[in-house]
Amino acid sequence: MEKTGIIIVSHVYEIAEGIHRLIKEVAADVDVQVVGGVDIKEIGTSFDTTLAAINNSSAKNLLAFYDLGSAKMNLEMAVEMSDKTVKIYDVPVVEGSYTAAALLQAGVNQENIEEQLEEMHNVK
Amino acid sequence: MEKTGIIIVSHVYEIAEGIHRLIKEVAADVDVQVVGGVDIKEIGTSFDTTLAAINNSSAKNLLAFYDLGSAKMNLEMAVEMSDKTVKIYDVPVVEGSYTAAALLQAGVNQENIEEQLEEMHNVK
Amino acid sequence: MAQTEKWIKSFEHFSKKITDEKSFLNELDSAIGDGDHGSNLTRGVAAVNEKLEQQSYDNLSDLFKDIGMVLVSKVGGASGPLYGSAFISMAKQSKESDDISSLLSSGLDGITKRGKAETGEKTMVDVWAPAVDALKEGTLDQSVIDSALESTKDMKATKGRASYLGDRSIGHIDPGAQSSAYFFESLLEAGVTDE
């Protein structure tokens, strides 16, 4: 089975780092990449740090989460330019990525993870 | 009109600090109190820091947001022991508190804010 | 022995079990949660013991209130407000009666009021509820506790962190049910349940 990882793109450095800590507690073996802010100080997101994070993952297949719309745009551009399989989910960034990570750790497959995420689908 | 503030309780120090930064960008004049983690290092929440944050707000009326269920329990206990009016919303912590803050800054009243939050209601 | 002394004795047993079984409780929590239940409660009971050393108690209400307040402040996880609410609820009830089954029944009410779990949701309630029922009928013993604890194994969690795992939560003992089993065992051992 192909390894599946997680990528999280937030507008703020601390949010990304914090979600990373929250998730690793319940998903120690899942590759979780996070990008937060334009940099440690500047709020925003950028295409190249997002692409770098996708490429940095040890997984070929990734589930992607983001906070605000412009993060999604950068994610989409990065996905188009990467040759990994990345699926972006329009779900709450903290709650959604936590759920996905816990389920991945438990060995649940992507289809079943999606069913669970579907319940938290949100217009973002 | 009575001043309305925001309180956010997260399991992780960095998530709380990060949401604070994200929100203050769009709601400079709203009193936003955050509590993250048991302390800077330990993941979790506690009743007394939550109560302290509620009391620390300059607002008498508060909209409350949280990440995972146990944060809600501590929030509920703190609300019971405080004499402020605090309403807890079961919505995504980042997206929900961002929306509420942006609307408060724009002078929208609580009833209308709730209508907008209703759309992102989630079983948490 | 006065009721307060018996309760303090019982809390000592509970503290020791929690502290001795810290790793085991963490392990249970790792399987379906975040792996900290043992650490959380160990921190909590240590803080309670510190408090109890400094104070003496001549009534159950003050004792329970102090225990409850320390737990909600120090535990850090969901079990903090849950055990805390149990004790705070018992503190109120003890002003009416010090009957063991009415006290623990109030404790259970505190837990369900706080966490909104019913039996069958794979939480500590699945030990508390049958234990309180048995207390009411005067039949609480180790075997009641054991079988209540064991019953959580086949349940699917629908409350707390384990609920995120859906069906994958099945097949594991619930950590909060385990610590609650220690709690009721301690009551038996300290003789709180004797009339």
Added chain:
Amino acid sequence: MAQTEKWIKSFEHFSKKITDEKSFLNELDSAIGDGDHGSNLTRGVAAVNEKLEQQSYDNLSDLFKDIGMVLVSKVGGASGPLYGSAFISMAKQSKESDDISSLLSSGLDGITKRGKAETGEKTMVDVWAPAVDALKEGTLDQSVIDSALESTKDMKATKGRASYLGDRSIGHIDPGAQSSAYFFESLLEAGVTDE
């Protein structure tokens, strides 16, 4: 003057307007967003200018691609991937044709593909769409740009950060529409639109 030179000239005009009006763009964005649109684009155009000084271009495609890639990397806000996608889209189209209206029509496609906004949603699209239409008919002038920009004032935002404000977004000019107005004014001033 060759098309590449005219486009570079036009980008210089755009850079200057953005940089001069940085505070004004931030102010527009403060009313319905996070107040950084001017700062974002100023950072972006500065980085583009640095790139353009180091390179010379003999075709539009390379020029557009470099501009687009720098913008998506440096702007930081939604306008980064949006203007970036416009230029990357124009880079592709310029291999087919350097006709100004077909180029900018591709640019608009890049924006709508990325941001999924239609006209009327109070975004930069509300300047780009009428400007591209006018270009196709050879009628683009300052008044077309002005009235497109002004039209965003009464719209309710349903895309981007301003959409969180719902009805409260009405009554303000959209910041991205304002920077896009500068963009089309710069094209006119540099004579890119002359045949």
